[in-house]
Amino acid sequence: MKEAMHEYGFLLSIAIILLSTKFLGLLTQKFKMPQVVGALIAGLLLGPAVFDIIRDDSMSFINNVSEIGVIVLMFAAGLETDIHELKKTGGPSLLIAVLGVLFPIVGGFGIAYLFNDGNGTDTSLFLQNMFIGVILTATSVSITVETLKELGKLSSKSGNAILGAALIDDILGIIALTIITSLASPKSGNIAFVLIKIAGFFVIGSLACIGFHIFMKKWCSNKGKDLRRYVVASFVFCLLMSFSAEVFFGVADITGAFFAGVAISNTPRCKYITSRFDTLSYLLLSPVFFASIGLKVVLPKMTGEIIIFTILLVIVALITKIIGCGLGAKLCKFSNKNSIRIGIGMISRGEVALIVANKGEALGLMNTDFFGPIVIMVVFTTIITPILLKLAYKTKSVPELEIADAASST
Amino acid sequence: MKEAMHEYGFLLSIAIILLSTKFLGLLTQKFKMPQVVGALIAGLLLGPAVFDIIRDDSMSFINNVSEIGVIVLMFAAGLETDIHELKKTGGPSLLIAVLGVLFPIVGGFGIAYLFNDGNGTDTSLFLQNMFIGVILTATSVSITVETLKELGKLSSKSGNAILGAALIDDILGIIALTIITSLASPKSGNIAFVLIKIAGFFVIGSLACIGFHIFMKKWCSNKGKDLRRYVVASFVFCLLMSFSAEVFFGVADITGAFFAGVAISNTPRCKYITSRFDTLSYLLLSPVFFASIGLKVVLPKMTGEIIIFTILLVIVALITKIIGCGLGAKLCKFSNKNSIRIGIGMISRGEVALIVANKGEALGLMNTDFFGPIVIMVVFTTIITPILLKLAYKTKSVPELEIADAASST
Numbered sequence: 080m081k082e083a084m085h086e087y088g089f090l091l092s093i094a095i096i097l098l099s100t101k102f103l104g105l106l107t108q109k110f111k112m113p114q115v116v117g118a119l120i121a122g123l124l125l126g127p128a129v130f131d132i133i134r135d136d137s138m139s140f141i142n143n144v145s146e147i148g149v150i151v152l153m154f155a156a157g158l159e160t161d162i163h164e165l166k167k168t169g170g171p172s173l174l175i176a177v178l179g180v181l182f183p184i185v186g187g188f189g190i191a192y193l194f195n196d197g198n199g200t201d202t203s204l205f206l207q208n209m210f211i212g213v214i215l216t217a218t219s220v221s222i223t224v225e226t227l228k229e230l231g232k233l234s235s236k237s238g239n240a241i242l243g244a245a246l247i248d249d250i251l252g253i254i255a256l257t258i259i260t261s262l263a264s265p266k267s268g269n270i271a272f273v274l275i276k277i278a279g280f281f282v283i284g285s286l287a288c289i290g291f292h293i294f295m296k297k298w299c300s301n302k303g304k305d306l307r308r309y310v311v312a313s314f315v316f317c318l319l320m321s322f323s324a325e326v327f328f329g330v331a332d333i334t335g336a337f338f339a340g341v342a343i344s345n346t347p348r349c350k351y352i353t354s355r356f357d358t359l360s361y362l363l364l365s366p367v368f369f370a371s372i373g374l375k376v377v378l379p380k381m382t383g384e385i386i387i388f389t390i391l392l393v394i395v396a397l398i399t400k401i402i403g404c405g406l407g408a409k410l411c412k413f414s415n416k417n418s419i420r421i422g423i424g425m426i427s428r429g430e431v432a433l434i435v436a437n438k439g440e441a442l443g444l445m446n447t448d449f450f451g452p453i454v455i456m457v458v459f460t461t462i463i464t465p466i467l468l469k470l471a472y473k474t475k476s477v478p479e480l481e482i483a484d485a486a487s488s489t
Numbered sequence: 490m491k492e493a494m495h496e497y498g499f500l501l502s503i504a505i506i507l508l509s510t511k512f513l514g515l516l517t518q519k520f521k522m523p524q525v526v527g528a529l530i531a532g533l534l535l536g537p538a539v540f541d542i543i544r545d546d547s548m549s550f551i552n553n554v555s556e557i558g559v560i561v562l563m564f565a566a567g568l569e570t571d572i573h574e575l576k577k578t579g580g581p582s583l584l585i586a587v588l589g590v591l592f593p594i595v596g597g598f599g600i601a602y603l604f605n606d607g608n609g610t611d612t613s614l615f616l617q618n619m620f621i622g623v624i625l626t627a628t629s630v631s632i633t634v635e636t637l638k639e640l641g642k643l644s645s646k647s648g649n650a651i652l653g654a655a656l657i658d659d660i661l662g663i664i665a666l667t668i669i670t671s672l673a674s675p676k677s678g679n680i681a682f683v684l685i686k687i688a689g690f691f692v693i694g695s696l697a698c699i700g701f702h703i704f705m706k707k708w709c710s711n712k713g714k715d716l717r718r719y720v721v722a723s724f725v726f727c728l729l730m731s732f733s734a735e736v737f738f739g740v741a742d743i744t745g746a747f748f749a750g751v752a753i754s755n756t757p758r759c760k761y762i763t764s765r766f767d768t769l770s771y772l773l774l775s776p777v778f779f780a781s782i783g784l785k786v787v788l789p790k791m792t793g794e795i796i797i798f799t800i801l802l803v804i805v806a807l808i809t810k811i812i813g814c815g816l817g818a819k820l821c822k823f824s825n826k827n828s829i830r831i832g833i834g835m836i837s838r839g840e841v842a843l844i845v846a847n848k849g850e851a852l853g854l855m856n857t858d859f860f861g862p863i864v865i866m867v868v869f870t871t872i873i874t875p876i877l878l879k880l881a882y883k884t885k886s887v888p889e890l891e892i893a894d895a896a897s898s899t
Contacts (some may be wrong), residue, residue, distance in 0.1 A: 083736045089553050090560070090735075090742070094728035101721045140553045143499055150500070307771055311511045314772060318504035325500075326493045332500070358768040361717055362724060 085136055092137035093144075093367065099125060100366040113465040115225045115369055122373020123458065133374060141371055146332070147318075148368030149221050149430075151360050153333040154317045156224045156233065156242060157340015158353045164239050165341070171411035172243030175404045179244060179425050180216045180251045182403030186395040187212030194388045195446050202263045202444055210444045213255045214436050214453060215396055219429020219461065220245035221333070225365070226465040227424070230472050237417040240408060241424035242337075248425070249331050250277060256435060263444050273329060280328035284320065284335065288342035291316050299347040309348045310355045316342070372430050376458055379451025389452035396456050397463075400425045420471045427464035428457045495546055502547035503554075503777065509535060510776040523875040525635045525779055532783020533868065543784060551781055556742070557728075558778030559631050559840075561770050563743040564727045566634045566643065566652060567750015568763045574649050575751070581821035582653030585814045589654060589835050590626045590661045592813030596805040597622030604798045605856050612673050612854055620854045623665045624846050624863060625806055629839020629871065630655035631743070635775070636875040637834070640882050647827040650818060651834035652747075658835070659741050660687060666845060673854050683739060690738035694730065694745065698752035701726050709757040719758045720765045726752070782840050786868055789861025799862035806866050807873075810835045830881045837874035838867045 103117030103124075125132045133141070191211035195204060223241055227233040233242075257273045299309055317339040324335025343349060381389070405422030413421065436453050439445040513527030513534075535542045543551070601618035633651055637643040643652075667683045709719055727749040734745025753759055791799070815832030823831065846863050849855040 083739075087556075087732055087735045087742065090557070090728045090732040093557070094725045094732065097721055097728070098725045101718060105718065140550060143550045146497075147500070147503070308511060308515065310772055311507055311776075315504045315508045315511075318500045318507070322497055322500040322504065325497045329493075332497065355768050355772060358765050359772050362720055362765060362769050366721075 088134045089137040089140045092133050092141060093363075095125065095132060096121070096141070096370045097363075097366050100370050111469070113226045113229045113469055115222060115229065116462055116465050118366055118369035119222075119373050119462055122370035123376055124373070125370060126374035126376055128373070128376045128378045138374075141367055141374070144364060145368040145371035148360070148364035148371075149333055150317065150321045150336040151356055151364050152221050152224060152368065154336040154340040155353065155356050155360060156220075156228075157337040157342075158344050158349060158356070159228075159233055160239070160242065160337075160341050160344055161234055162341055162344065164234065164236070165243055168236070168240045168243050171240055171408065171413070173247055174411055175240060175244035175407035175421060175425070176247035176251055178407040179218070179248055179400055179404035180255065182399040182406075183215035183396070184209070184212035184255070186399040187215035187392075190388070190391050190395050191446075191449070194384070195449075202442075206259060206263050207444060207446060210259055210439050211392075211449065211453075213252070213259055214432050214439065215399065215428075216248070216252050216255055217428050217431040217435050218245050218248045218252075218400070218425050219427045219431045220249075221368070222427040222429055222461055222464050223424045223468065225369070226468045230469060232472055237408075237413070237420045237424070240413070240417075240421050244404065244407075244421070244425060246334055246337060249334055249431075252431070252435070253277070253329065253331070256438070259444070260438070260442055263442055276328045277330060280324060280330045280335075284324065284328075284338050287320065288338050291339075292342045292346065295343055295346040295348075306348065306351055310352050313339075313343050313352050314356075372461065373458075375430065375433060376454055379454060381451060385448060385452060388449070389455050392452050392456045393459050396428065396460050397426060416471075420468070423464065423467045423471050426460050426467070428460045430457075432457050498544045499547040499550045502543050502551060503773075505535065505542060506531070506551075506780045507773075507776050510780050521879070523636045523639045523879055525632060525639065526872055526875050528776055528779035529632075529783055529872050532780035533786055534783070535780060536784035536786055538783070538786045538788045548784075551777055551784065554774060555778040555781035558770070558774035558781075559743055560727065560731045560746040561766055561774050562631050562634060562778065564746040564750040565763065565766050565770060566630075566638075567747040567752075568754050568759060568766070569638075569643055570649070570652065570747075570751050570754055571644055572751055572754065574644065574646070575653055578646070578650045578653050581650055581818065581823070583657055584821055585650060585654035585817035585831060585835070586657035586661055588817040589628070589658055589810055589814035590665065592809040593625035593806070594619070594622035594665070596809040597625040600798070600801050600805050601856075601859070604794070605859075612852075616669060616673055617854060617856060620669055620849050621802075621859065621863075623662070623669055624842050624849065625809065625838075626658070626662050626665055627838050627841040627845050628655050628658045628662075628810070628835050629837045629841045630659075631778070632837040632839055632871055632874050633834045633878065635779070636878045640879065642882055647818075647823070647830045647834070650823070650827075650831050654814065654817075654831070654835060656744055656747060659744055659841075662841070662845070663687070663739065663741070666848070669854070670848070670852055673852055686738045687740060690734060690740045690745075694734065694738075694748050697730065698748050701749075702752045702756065705753055705756040705758075716758065716761055720762050723749075723753050723762050724766075782871065783868075785840065785843060786864055789864060791861060795858060795862060798859070799865050802862050802866045803869050806838065806870050807836060826881075830878070833874065833877045833881050836870050836877070838870045840867075842867050 099121040100118040103121045104114030105117070107117035107120070108114050124130055188208045188211065191208035195208055220242065223245065224233065227238045227241070232238050254270070254273065257270055261270055295309070317336050320335035320339040321332035324330040325332040343352060401419070401422035404425040405418040408418035408421040409415070432453065436445065436450065440447065440450065509531040510528040513531045514524035515527070517527035517530070518524050534540055598618045598621065601621035605614060605618055630652065633655065634643065637648050637651070642648050664683065667680055671680055705719070727746050730745035730749040731742035734740040735742040753762060811829070811832035814835040815828045818828035818831040819825070842863065846855065846860065850857065850860065
């Protein structure tokens with residue numbers, strides 16, 4: 080029975096994740112919060128931070144499913160994106176992203192400067208402090224995308240600005256990470272090479288997307304064919320773009336997936352395709368993804384000084400994104416309300432910050448005492464983002480929301 | 490880049506599998522064969538038998554996805570099953586299964602008796618020859634289910650008889666395997682204990698299904714709720730039943746999944762639930778499952794004598810199931826046409842026979858020379874089954890088929 084448990088344990092893990100994310104999601108919805116909050120909390124509860132229920136031998140499978148989960152999530156966001164609207168917000172998105180990177184770097188550096196004693200590291204204190212800043216630049220757009228979808232605001236003007244800015248933020252984050260790691264250990268990367276690869280992704284990726292867009296437009300006009308082939312072909316393109324972005328160009332796979340989604344938006348079968356991915360997502364992939372964020376959290380042991388550092392770090396994480404991105408939006412003539420929404424939409428650090436922190440620890444760029452506070456900052460910003468977003472978008476639209484919910488569930 | 494390739498290679502593998510199974514599936518459909526034939530061939534081509542394209546570091550993920558794939562396939566078959574119809578075919582199914590186990594055991598023993606020189610084994614020749622018979626009893630119902638679905642015949646009278654017989658065949662197979670392995674190595678299992686566990690599965694599993702059926706009937710009558718919760722709850726139940734069947738009762742996970750499907754059939758939201766699982770299946774799970782069967786095939790080196798043995802083994806595999814199961818059906822007053830259909834529906838050995846053969850090899854129960862022929866027998870019976878089934882069900886119903894296809898794709 081032990082052997083069977085080992086071999087089939089992943090079935091139990093998936094069952095537990097689906098049940099708990101849905102149950103807690105419906106519970107948080109009862110309290111007028113987005114369902115994604117419940118899914119995140121479910122992951123925390125199931126993981127080593129609280130009950131430690133999910134077996135280790137399922138984790139590699141769960142990690143792979145969650146990777147496909149976030150890819151499909153961003154792909155779906157691309158499918159719903161109006162490319163003309165996104166282009167229009169291109170300028171503002173760039174400014175929002177740049178300020179949303181600069182403010183956290185400065186804020187992170189400042190707070191690390193006050194507390195860092197260099198424990199567990201072998202690089203210069205300057206680089207270490209800078210690295211805390213780099214961690215704070217990370218934006219996990221997936222939480223925001225899911226929340227905006229639930230609120231029916233993904234293709235609003237502010238939604239587009241957030242999407243664009245988060246994607247650019249990802250690029251800027253890669254550049255910042257490469258600069259600092261190449262300063263710390265010259266072997267780990269060459270900044271010119273990284274920039275060339277990013278440029279290559281934009282050129283080759285855009286060409287691939289334009290080509291696929293034209294192909295789909297022609298192909299999908301065939302009447303009377305079984306529609307499944309279009310959905311499968313779209314998925315294949317999405318996976319290939321994600322894979323290529325990550326492996327050949329060093330860009331995040333979700334950026335590739337988003338590009339793929341945009342390529343398919345505005346083709347004749349887009350609506351049908353979107354609805355099928357919606358099912359794939361909610362029935363398996365996205366619960367596993369959102370739970371997996373919490374599953375990775377290990378709560379640290381805390382001392383007095385570290386608790387103070389944690390509180391300050393959380394505050395800096397919140398404020399630098401709200402002010403940085405909000406200021407960027409405001410400078411681009413967004414209304415006050417929309418500027419705040421955009422700032423809030425960029426708060427969530429999610430799994431991205433955890434990945435960056437792990438990389439820094441491996442390179443000796445991080446004071447090991449800081450790992451705990453960073454985890455707590457990630458958990459806090461990730462769970463608070465959908466709650467704040469919901470409040471920021473709250474007008475008198477409660478009945479409208481229910482209609483949107485009902486529509487998305489049929 | 491190598492590291493990234495290792496980490497993200499599974500995305501490429503899934504993309505290649507989806508693309509090739511769909512492409513070859515459409516191709517075989519062009520030649521009036523079921524799409525599942527194309528998917529099986531795709532797996533063979535991608536695997537070590539031909540091009541060896543799929544990377545080893547993706548295989549653990551692919552195996553897990555394909556396990557969920559076959560579970561969802563059998564769950565969906567359960568959803569479409571009319572429990573009253575299945576009960577009616579209970580008696581015939583039992584006889585079909587029993588004869589469909591006896592004939593292959595005798596046939597397998599006979600042919601092994603003629604060729605076996607005991608190479609690579611340390612058990613008695615009698616048990617070894619018997620084991621070839623046990624391997625031949627295995628029926629892989631998944632191929633037949635998928636084909637019957639494509640043909641729109643899953644809930645026909647003969648379809649129900651095949652389903653029931655295949656499930657009973659699975660139970661008989663476990664019993665036969667347990668008997669022979671416990672004779673070979675007394676530690677590996679106790680037949681009384683196995684029988685008690687199987688009985689326990691039927692009692693406890695049935696109670697769980699009745700309970701869940703009543704619960705779903707009540708719960709689904711709530712109007713105006715988001716329907717997703719019903720689909721997710723069904724999936725959780727399916728996974729828990731599969732897991733429990735395998736881990737606690739030693740019964741195949743797909744039998745548990747089928748039970749779960751039957752429990753949900755005839756509840757108010759069954760049609761909606763079925764359509765969502767259909768999407769989950771064709772968009773990710775079932776292409777991976779069917780390809781994975783071919784991916785496991787390694788073609789052996791052959792000598793003259795082994796080639797003759799292989800040809801005879803394939804013939805025995807075909808004939809014993811067609812005659813055994815067909816005779817069972819005929820004795821139960823099925824028409825000649827339906828008896829042949831039922832016999833053909835039970836031919837496919839699929840992944841089940843491979844698993845049994847592996848187990849036998851590990852226990853020293855198998856002449857290692859026989860492994861190659863068994864693989865070829867599995868490939869042949871698996872690919873020929875959907876083709877023969879399509880021929881056996883061919884009447885003048887071509888237009889009807891197209892309607893069924895169109896309906897299932899919307």
